[in-house]
Structures are given as C-alpha cells and as structure tokens.
Amino acid sequence: MNIMVKFLNLLRQATALGIVVFGKIIKTLNIFIFYLSKSKCEKFKDCVLLAKLIERQPDNSDRYLEYPWMLENIDITQGRLLDVGSTASNMLYDLLPKTVEINSIDLNAKPIGNDRIKFSVGDIRKTEYPDNFFDMVTCISTLEHIGVSGRYGSDDDPTGDIKAMKEIKRILKSGGAALISVPYGIKDVLPINKLYNKGRINELLRDFSSVEIEYKKYSKKFNLWLTVDEAEAAKTDMIKDRWYAIAFIKAKK
Known part of the structure; x- marks a missing residue:
C-alpha cells in the first residue's frame, strides 16, 4: 500500500510539472500567434504582455x-x-x-x-x-x-x-x-x-x-x-x- 501511495504521489507531481511546462509552451505560442496575425496587438512587447495577462486569467473568465x-x-x-x-x-x-x-x-x-x-x-x-x-x-x-x-x-x-x-x-x-x-x-x-x-x-x-x-x-x-x-x-x-x-x-x- 505504501509503495502504491508513493507511486501515486510521484505521478501527481509529474503531472503537475507537465501542466506547468505545457502552460509555458502555450504562453509562448500565444505570443507568436498574436504577433504574426496582428489580430490582438501590433507590437511584439505588447503581445508578450497580453500573453502574460491571459496566463493569469481566471478559469471562469469574463x-x-x-x-x-x-x-x-x-x-x-x-x-x-x-x-x-x-x-x-x-x-x-x-x-x-x-x-x-x-x-x-x-x-x-x-x-x-x-x-x-x-x-x-x-x-x-x-x-x-x-x-x-x-x-x-x-x-x-x-x-x-x-x-x-x-x-x-x-x-x-x-x-x-x-x-x-x-x-x-x-x-x-x-x-x-x-x-x-x-x-x-x-x-x-x-x-x-x-x-x-x-x-x-x-x-x-x-x-x-x-x-x-x-x-x-x-x-x-x-x-x-x-x-x-x-x-x-x-x-x-x-x-x-x-x-x-x-x-x-x-x-x-
């Protein structure tokens, strides 16, 4: 039982890490999508700021x-x-x-x-x-x-x-x-x-x-x-x- 609990804890930690890494990838992709499409902002630095803010947006958004x-x-x-x-x-x-x-x-x-x-x-x-x-x-x-x-x-x-x-x-x-x-x-x-x-x-x-x-x-x-x-x-x-x-x-x- 203890081995199973340790394994599940490790799996949870790995999953949490994966979610964080995946979130960073999404943020980076958003920056380039926003900039290349010019759909939301024109300047690259503004696209970076927007992606950073979106990352903080509540799950149950506006x-x-x-x-x-x-x-x-x-x-x-x-x-x-x-x-x-x-x-x-x-x-x-x-x-x-x-x-x-x-x-x-x-x-x-x-x-x-x-x-x-x-x-x-x-x-x-x-x-x-x-x-x-x-x-x-x-x-x-x-x-x-x-x-x-x-x-x-x-x-x-x-x-x-x-x-x-x-x-x-x-x-x-x-x-x-x-x-x-x-x-x-x-x-x-x-x-x-x-x-x-x-x-x-x-x-x-x-x-x-x-x-x-x-x-x-x-x-x-x-x-x-x-x-x-x-x-x-x-x-x-x-x-x-x-x-x-x-x-x-x-x-x-």
Whole structure:
C-alpha cells in the first residue's frame, strides 16, 4: 500500500510539472500567434504582455458572466439590434426571436458565417447608420479597446470610448438601451485595456436618461466571481489582484 501511495504521489507531481511546462509552451505560442496575425496587438512587447495577462486569467473568465447577463437584459422581441465588436452576433441570432434583426459592426472583417446577420466593417465612433435606428445595442468587452493604439487595429484616440458612446446614443431609438460590459479598477493596463472608474463611467453615460450598473469582482480565495459594490470594485488592481473587476451597464436613451 505504501509503495502504491508513493507511486501515486510521484505521478501527481509529474503531472503537475507537465501542466506547468505545457502552460509555458502555450504562453509562448500565444505570443507568436498574436504577433504574426496582428489580430490582438501590433507590437511584439505588447503581445508578450497580453500573453502574460491571459496566463493569469481566471478559469471562469469574463464571458461566463457577460453573456448570461447580456441575454437576461435583452428585452426586445422585434426590431433591430447592433452588436458592437461582433463578439456575440451568432449567439444573439441563435437565441433571440427571428423577428429581431441582428446587425454587427467591427473595425476588422470577420468570418461571421451567417448571411442573415448584417455585418459591417466600420468604426463605432462614426458610423453610417441613421439617427434613432436601433432598438438595442450590445457592446460586450469592447469599449475598453476603442482608441487604444494597436489593439485590434485601433488608432490612438484617448477619447475614443467617449466618441463611441455618443455615436451609440445617436443611433439608438428613444427608450432604447445599450448593454455594455467594461473592466473596472484603479488604473489602466495599457496598451491592453482601459480600466474604468466612477468618473470615467459618468463621463461616458452623462447623456443617457437612465443608467443601471452592477459590479463583479474575482476572488482568488474562493475562485469565483462575487457581486460587490462600486467602492470595492474600484479598488481592484488588475496586476495585483490577478484580474480586473467588471461593470455591467444598462443605459437607456
């Protein structure tokens, strides 16, 4: 029995070592994939930083929270919806009534793979959509990259996110809502993400008639996301705390 226990312990240690080594290989591959494809960052040093941050990302990442929240808060059964950044376009088409027309916009061409989704290559800071055109806009984990130089092909524009929100308001119908998720915390991690705080959020949303915000923060101790108040979310340091907090925003025109 003792021999078997020792063998199993050795096997566990070898497996743990293998996982660590495999993780390092994946990190290195990510760096070169990001750099060669230019899909996420343009500069090599930025690709290194991004791969390092992704290595620290919680297993139950942002999307496990963002997409359910988004779907729970979509309250239209017909009309037009615009997905900014095209992160959820196919999901929205599959799960919403077919009386909702799904539109999608992104700086870069993407293989959406569904001809019924109206995809446009364009800049949400200045679009060709008419005023008061959409019943709802979704912008999931996208706003923080707008105007961050080299990120997903963006140029350098410190007020790019503010311009984007003004444009979203313009193309929303009166009474329409924008569903937005953004990283929240004490300082930006550039050139990867802007991190938002109360002042920045107020500036983004000051022209909307009503705003609802909830916050989630990752707990390293419990390995899960907890609902917190704004003050606790605002203390989050993406580097020290492993990840940023998330603000979930529903803003009505």
